[in-house]
Amino acid sequence: MTPEQIASIAHLARLSMDEAEIPRYQESLTSILSFVGDLERAQTQNVTPMAHPLPGLVQRLRADVATETDAHERYQANAPQVAASLYLVPKVIE
Amino acid sequence: MTLHTKSLAELAAGLRARDFSSVELTRALLARIEAHQPQLNAMISVTGPSAMQAAAVADGVLATGGGGPLTGIPLVHKDIFCTEGVRTTCASRMLDNFVAPYDATVVAKLKAEGMVMLGKANMDEFAMGSSNETSYYGAVRNPWNPKLVPGGSSGGSAAVVAARLAPFASATDTGGSIRQPAALCGITGFKPTYGRVSRYGMIAFASSLDQGGTLTRSAADAAAILRAMAGFDPRDSTSVERPVPDYVAGLEQPLAGLKIGLLKEFFEKGLDPENERCVREALAVYEGLGAKLIDVSLPNLPLSVPAYYVVAPAECSSNLARFDGVRFGHRAKEPKDLLDLYKRSRGEGFGAEVKRRIMTGTYVLSAGYYDAFYLKAQKVRRLIADEFDQAFAQVDVLMGPTTPTAAFELGAKTSDPITMYLNDIYTIGANLAGLPAMSIPCGFTRSLPVGLQIIGRHFAEERLLSAAHAYQRETDWHTKVPPGYE
Secondary structure: OOHHHHHHHHHHOOOOOOHHHHHHHHHHHHHHHHHHHHHHHOOOOOOOOOOOOOOOOOOOOOOOOOOOOOOHHHHHOOOOOEEOOEEOOOOOOO | OOHHHOOHHHHHHHHHOOOOOHHHHHHHHHHHHHHHHHHHOOEEEEOHHHHHHHHHHHHHHHHOOOOOOOOOOEEEEEOOEOEOOEEOOOOOHHHOOOEOOOOOHHHHHHHHOOOEEEEEEOOOHHHOOOOOOOOOOOOOOEOOEOOEOOOOOOHHHHHHHHOOOOOEEEEEOOOOOOHHHHHHHOOEEEEOOOOOOOOOOEOOOOOOOOOEEEEEOOHHHHHHHHHHHOOOOOOOOOOOOOOOOOOOHHHHOOOOOOEEEEEHHHHOOOOOHHHHHHHHHHHHHHHHOOOEEEEEOOOOHHHHHHHHHHHHHHHHHHHHHHOOOOOOOOOOOOOOOHHHHHHHHHHHHOOHHHHHHHHHHHHHHOOOOHHHHHHHHHHHHHHHHHHHHHHHOOOOEEEEEOOOOOOOEOOOOOOOHHHHHHHHOOOHHHHHHOOOEEEEEEEEEOOEEEEEEEEEOOOOHHHHHHHHHHHHHHOOHHHOOOOOOO
16 A cells, blocks of 8 residues: 555545555555455355345335425434525535 | 342332332432443443433333333443434544434334433444444443453443443444453343344444344343344334244243354464363353254354455445535534535544544445455355354354453554454354354453353344353353442
């Protein structure tokens, strides 16, 4: 892992990072990736990847009817900045 | 009156017989929390006034002959479960000011039983840690020795139960976060089968691994709680539609003839000889009760930690993308544009371990690395799950140590993430395969508790609980109280 790679991953993950923090993550991510590199030892030809631990579980669908009531005031009580029931963010379009 | 050492069954009987009221019980436990919080730091929020109100309501219900076996009994929730109108932080600066607008299904179910919430327990930030040292609210101390960690991520919940501040605390287990702290604090930790307990309102870390469960002092207490906590929930898309057995009635299943598999890979190098001694003594107790011990091997099991540290961070990086500083949670001051708002809100709101895992996950999911890391880990996950299946063709349960060592000192493993990750070497396999698993106290080394782990087939909760219960009738390790908390 290079400092540039760390900065690039931090950007992709939308995490601000000071120059001074980079070496710490560089060191730990390098060691984590080397540790998980052990997976290469496993023989995995013709093995189906497992995304979910329960065999036979299918994605359940519900009837397409509205079940939620309007609770935006309750939810927006946690928002940092709201006006007229809208979430406020810095200007996106000039 | 020593209400704090009574089992759930004793508490229920005492409440019903009016030997004491829920108000008295609640007041007594709130006083214990207040007295021990400065030493333990086990709680993030204490909800005294609402607890007293709920206790009075429970007393009213009991007075009319109503209620059930849990009515009026106090509990503590891990601060990962959303509690309506109560601050729910996940031990993160990101959610320091978050007041949950609804109850998690687990919270709602236990509330409907008439249980009384005393407050919210400390934990590792977003459940990422094995020592409870990543909490924004500071480390939790082990009741057996304040210089030591309680384990994690459910460290606050485990300390609460071990110190007899509540008879039950809820917890979650993604890679061992119920079992490992249970082992390090000398209590009983139960992680049900994946999908058995609803994840609705339980703040997500790694959705294909997360499972809610119990921290109690005994298997009998775990059975009483799990009976109320488990069950299908249409609001959790991976909840399993399957009836919940009466786990309490199932406790007395006979043990004779039980085939116990000993996992060879759990007894290899890295296991402290003292922990091994305690586990082997427990196995001898099982043999004495008529169980058969059979050696089994899962050759790919040692790869469970590396597989987990690809799968879990990948899912975490995706789940934690929801924290954007816009809809809830921490928001950076004076952002210069939207990108700056996202980056600084997240950079300031998350702690170092959470960021490390988000970045690991982002990396293994990124173009060019997905096959080599993420897909490979999912294949290894399949190999491990298949090996568990093959083992369960020969044996009823698997047993071994929960952790390689007893509790360690605060700060001892914080400098190297890999050293910390290896605490969960024996617990992660059950999460990858979605199996129910538990830890029960099985002895002491240097005055510190040691845990025995029991792993079962999917939905074999009854088998695990009855096997643990049989052991706890023969031994008294689970009744040992840390000095100073009698």
